[in-house]
Amino acid sequence: MQPFLNKEKPALTWRTQGLPLLLVALLATGGCASTQVAQDTNPDDPWEGxxxxxxxxxxxxxxxALKPVAQGYRTVTPDPVQTGVGNFFSNLGEVRTALNSLLQGKPANAGLATSRFLINSTVGVGGLLDYATxxxxxxDKEDFGQTLAVWGWDDSRYLVLPLLGPSTLRDTTGLPADLAAYPVTYxxxxxxxxxxxxxRLIDVRAGLLDQEALxxxxxxxxxxxxxxxxxxxxVSDGKLGDDPFAADAFDFDDSDFGDDGVDGDNSAD
Structure with missing residues (x-):
């Protein structure tokens, strides 16, 4: 496999690296926005209106604006070039991951992010090639919003920012630090x-064109x-919690799976 082929298409809900939530709300949408108010309100979205x-x-x-440009970009730009562009910006984001990993007490992840940055910045020709992968x-990608969560800000209200897309109050608070840790800022x-x-915006939007159908x-x-x-x-590093069916409190015996109340003789009278 060539290093150019390691770029992963950004997921619909991924907080894009190198973009502090820039237009993530837009990146997966097409057509007119719905004005329908959900019947069941989400407690994490008190500012829904x-x-x-x-x-x-x-x-x-x-x-x-953004979607037409992204469509044109994907049409005229060869796939290897698009992959190289994505690799380049993803590599810059390793700096932010390394710093936030240290702030979260994850030295191992900080070391991996630093290694990725050094390898891809040198052997990978400035990050265009993803040899580290x-x-x-x-x-694991880390940002300051996740760092604030590790420091105790567990739950936060949902907030849609003009131009910047979906966020939370906690993540919005972390935006200045994320910008400060991103090399393009300097x-x-x-x-x-x-x-x-x-x-970067156009490349990320182009990568999400196929996901609108989801x-x-x-x-x-x-x-x-x-x-x-x-x-x-x-924030939880992929931990989904305990499996209730794996708990010792569940003690089944053969009677739980029997055919109680079912007559084994099915012959007609």
Missing amino acids: FNRKVFAFNDVLDRY LMEITA VDDDTARISLTAL IRGDRYSFIRDAFLQSRQFE
Whole structure:
């Protein structure tokens, strides 16, 4: 397998590395935003009225600006080039992962992220090639929102930000730190910095074009619930909790699976 082939398409609910939630709400949507209010309110979304209005605004921006550009980008850009672009920005995000891993008391993950950055930045020609993954060196992505969760901010209210998409109050608080840990922030040339940010947005949006078909029902609720579940998964490092059926308290015997009350003689009278 070539290093160019290691780029994974961004998941619908993934908080994109190198983009502090930029337009994630838009990245998986197409068409008009639904204004239907869910009958069952989500306790994590007490500001749903406000959030839906911002979601609709973001959706219009995506429909008339970001999505058409992303479609054109994917049409004219060869797949290896798109993969290299994605690898480049993902590699820059390893710096943020390493710093937040240290803040969370995860030195092993920080070391893996640092190794990935050094290998891909050198052997991988500035991160265009993902040799670290070929070497089976992987690290869990970390950001400052996850760090705040580790420090005790467990639950947080859902919040849709103008232009920035789905977030939580906790993750929004962590945005300045995430920006400070992202190398593109320190590019002196304004034109280069803006161009890199725009390219990253377009590349991520292009990678999500095929995932729009996953959305079902009320798109606002679908994206909100998927985002919150994804963030919880990331904060807990993939731990889904104990399996209740694996608990010792469940003690079954043969009678629990018997055919009580069923007459074994099925012959007609």
